[in-house]
Amino acid sequence: MTTIELEEERKEIIRRYRRMLRHAKPVLKEGDAKIIKKAFYTSMEAHQDMRRKSGEPYIFHPIEVAMICIDEIGLGTTSIVAALLHDVVEDTEIELTDIERDFGPKVAQIIDGLTKISGVFEYGTSAQAENFRKMLLTLSEDVRVILIKLADRLHNMRTLGSMPRHKQLKIASETIYLYAPLAHRLGLYAIKSELEDLYLKYTEQDTYREIASKLNQTKVARNNFIKSFIKPIRTKIQTLNYPFEIKGRPKSIYSIWRKMKKQNVPFEKVYDLFAIRIIVDTPVEDEKSTCWQIYSLVTDSYKPNPDRLRDWISTPKGNGYESLHTTVMSKPGQWVEVQIRTRRMDEIAEKGYAAHWKYKENSKGKEKGGGLEGWIGQVREMLEQNDSNAMEFVDDFKSNLFQEEVFIFTPKGDLKILPYNATALDFAFEIHTEVGARCIGAKVNQKLVPISYKVKTGDQVEILTSTKQKPNEGWLKIVVTSKARSRIKDALAEDRKRNIALGKEIVERKVKQMKMEYNEVTMQRLRAFFNQKSIPDLMDKIGKGEIDPKEIKKFQEARDKITAKKKADKISDASTFKKEITKTKERDEDVLYIGEDMDIFEYKTAKCCNPIPGDDIFGFITVNEGIKIHRTSCPNAVELLSNHGHRVIKARWASQKxxxxxxxxxxxxxxxxxxxxxxxxxxxxELKVNMRSVSIESDKGIFRGNIELFVQDTKHLDKLIGNLLDVNGVIQVIREDRDK
Structure with a gap:
């Protein structure tokens, strides 16, 4: 680069730094600007010879991450300093001891946390999941580590255009799999929405551009509609004499896309493209009554849908979110969502965790949204007690990130918050591990229910126990909370340990009685004879009586027969050899071209998406079942790509037989x-298709049916769907993914 270009670059760096300092000014105390300046120059010097993939100076990245921490999360000086320095320990010669000496132990602790999780999700191995576990461990030390990590990920997603296509897909899948749900759980609504939109921008580029274009085209009409809608409401709210603002917020492109997919409708048929938000400035003690007053004024002007009222003011969400939502019918006959909240609630909704704690500190113990503190406590407990492998842990954790909550009461009236779809058994483990382990049922509102009963908001639940009860494998399918799953797995592991020890003792005795050697070879043969995946599995089943110890004698008889047959069945000529080869070639499974070289391998189709010839597909190398073929639109595709990218291989149909x-x-x-x-x-x-099952229900002139049938490929299926849509009365035919 020329001297002039380098000088211009340096001026731009200083411009960005000064802009960052101006934005941070409201939160700075005396001496803060000096420490931020020191961090900036330390970072700039450490990264002076480094550039990003786009060709820009690397220092742009830490400055922008710091800006996100200031403007979009609302963090203070310590976080700004840590954001500016977040890559120096990993990427440069600066060490953690240097950071602690120059910036203090708190900044060093945050940098240490960020360095431990650097490169998380690089290659889709179990090491990435272990790194994610490390990241969550920092939650118990300082949640700012995760907030800065989210800011770092957001800036990386904003600049993803300079990365090669395969990296874009990988990073985007990782983002939608864990980072967007994590932002949601920490109450960072704006960041969560932007991460989702950016995911769509790089994975479904044409769809993203089409929705963005149509939103832009309808912007003027939408704004006119919003002005007309809020006019009568504005006049009425002014009578309350509180400062307020009303604005129309467009739904995110990702949420519109999800709705189009879920309802199988085009953009033009998605009616709730925006929400009206009413934000009022009122003292904390008047918040609840003022929001309900405004609700009353809104419903005086427009008729509400009683099924769509959501009161998160009386009982905030677990991530601290508070708001009153209603859906009303506008004059043109269109449903409109109206969100009513105070200025404090709006800041918590937009900036999440940081704003939540700011208000908690200012409320002197009267903070209302305590769900976050409780949730972080649960994460700590889960991390301390979890001893499963890292991948299982991440799956358990991730499954709880996006869950809405239900609010349940104990017999004494204490409130417990559980994820949506939680069961009576989850509730039992929430009370105490022993109560969960001995649970045989429950009384919900004085009515007896099974342990699988899904609790609902407002239920009063009493758990029934028995000393004879103990957890079993089936319980893992009933519970949804990480706490319950962890406790059940612990109990099953203890049981398994006892069973394996007993099984080993039985097998050792039986093998010696048969005058055979008790060694690894014998054990492997015994495992194969009983068709078990591993020797511990075999011992476990013998120990708990699922395999009768008497059956072990049959193993020796079978070995003798195999030896005799081998002697009789030797391949003696070319015809015998040809016959054996033909046997191996005749397989039930179809064949595919798989891998970079498009070779032919054995495979199985995944039951989660049931691919058929003609579908866009990819191969996935499983641990125990060889190659499995999934549709690219499979509901599990994002998880497989983000967690196990190294095990995904190309695949295309080899034949159309x-x-x-x-x-x-x-x-x-x-x-x-x-x-x-x-x-x-x-x-x-007409199409000679065999049906496996059909069920059709009719209610008030509308019918809905589910049909399972056999087709040859996607062309055959498309023709069938087209012909069905031509039948008078049929409105919609959709292919369903289902687990068989």
């Missing part, structure tokens, strides 16, 4: 006499 593949169809429409007969004719007579 006449084979049948099971698919499910959901069919909806208006009912009439003879409709089912017309549908059956299309399926079985």
């Amino acid at each position: 006449e084979e049948s593949f099971l698919v499910g169809l959901r069919i909806e429409g208006t009912d009439r006499v003879g409709l089912i007969n017309d549908i059956s004719k299309i399926i079985s007579e």
Whole structure:
């Protein structure tokens, strides 16, 4: 670069630094600007010869991460300093001891946490999950580590355009898998929405551009509608004499895309493209009554949908979110979501965790949104007690990130918060591990229910126990909370340990009675004979009586027969050899071209998405079941790509031979006499398709049905769907993913 270009670059760096300092000014105390300046020059000097993939000076990145911490999360001086220095220990010669000496122990602790999790999710190995566990461990030390990490990820996503395509897909999948849900759980709504939008921008580029373009085209009409809608509300709220503002907030591109997919409708049919937000400035003691007053004024102007009222003021969400939501019918006949909240609630909703704690400190113990503190306590407990492998831990943790909550009461009236879809068994473990382990059922509102009962907000639950009860494998399918899963796994592990010890003792005795050597070879043969995945599995089943010890004698008899047969079945000529080769080639499975060299391997189709010839697919190398083929639109695709990218391989159909593949169809429409007969004719007579099952329900002139049938490929399926849509009365036919 020329001297002039370098000088211009340096001026731009200083401009960005000064802008950052101006934005930080409201939170700075005496002496803070000096320490930030020192951190900036330390970072600039450490990164002076480094550039990003875009060609920009590397120092742009820490400055922008610090800006996100200031403007979008609302963090203070310690976080700004840590953001500016977040890469220096890993990428340069500066050491942690230097940071502690120059900037103090708190900044050093945060940098240490960020350095431990650097490169997290690089190659999709279990090491990435272990790193994520380390990141969560910092939650118990200083949550600012994760907040700065989210700011770092957001800036990386904003600048993802300079990365190669395969890196874009990988980083975007990781973002939607863990970082967006984590931002949601920490109450960072704006960051969560932007991460989701950026994920879509780099994974579904055409779809993203199309929705963005249509949103832009409808912007003027939307703004006119919003002005017309809020006019009567504004006049009424002014009578309350509180400062307020009303604004229309467009839904994110990602949420519109999700709605289009879920409802199987085009953009034009998605009606709730925006929400109206009313923000009022009122003293904390008047917040609740003022919000309900405004609700009353809104519903005086527009008729509300009683099923869509959401009161998160009386009982805030677990991430601290407080707001009153209602959906009302506008004059043109369009449903509009209205969100009513105070200025304090709005700041917590937008900036999440940081704003939540700022208000907690200012409220002198009267903070209302204590769900976050409780949740972080649960994370700490989960980390301390969890001894499963890292991948299982991340899956357990991730499954709870996006969950909405239900609010349940104990018999004494104490409130417990659990994830949506939690069961009576989850509630039992929430009370105490022993109560959960001995749970046999529950009384919900004085009515007896099984342990699998899904608790609902407002339920009063009493747990019934028995000393004879103990956890079993089936319980893992009932519970949804990480705490319950962890406790059940601990109990099962203890049981398994006892069973393995007993099984080993039995096998050792039996093998010696048969005058065989008790060694690894014998054990492996015994494992294969009983068709078990591992020797511990075999010992466990013998120990708990699932395999009768008497059956072990049959193992010796079978060995003798195999030895005799081998002597009789030697391949003696070319025809025998050809016969054996033909046997190995005749397989039930179809074949695919798989991998970079497009070779032919054995495979199985994944039951989570049931791919058929013609679908876009990828291969996934499993631990125990070889290669499994998934559709690229499989509900598990994001998780597989983000967690196990190194095990994903290319795949395409090798042939289009006449084979049948099971698919499910959901069919909806208006009912009439003879409709089912017309549908059956299309399926079985015109297209000669075999049906496996059909169930159709009719209610008030509307029918809905589920049909399982066998097709040859996607062309065959598309033709079938097209013919069904031509039937008078049929409105919608959708292919369903289902686990068989």
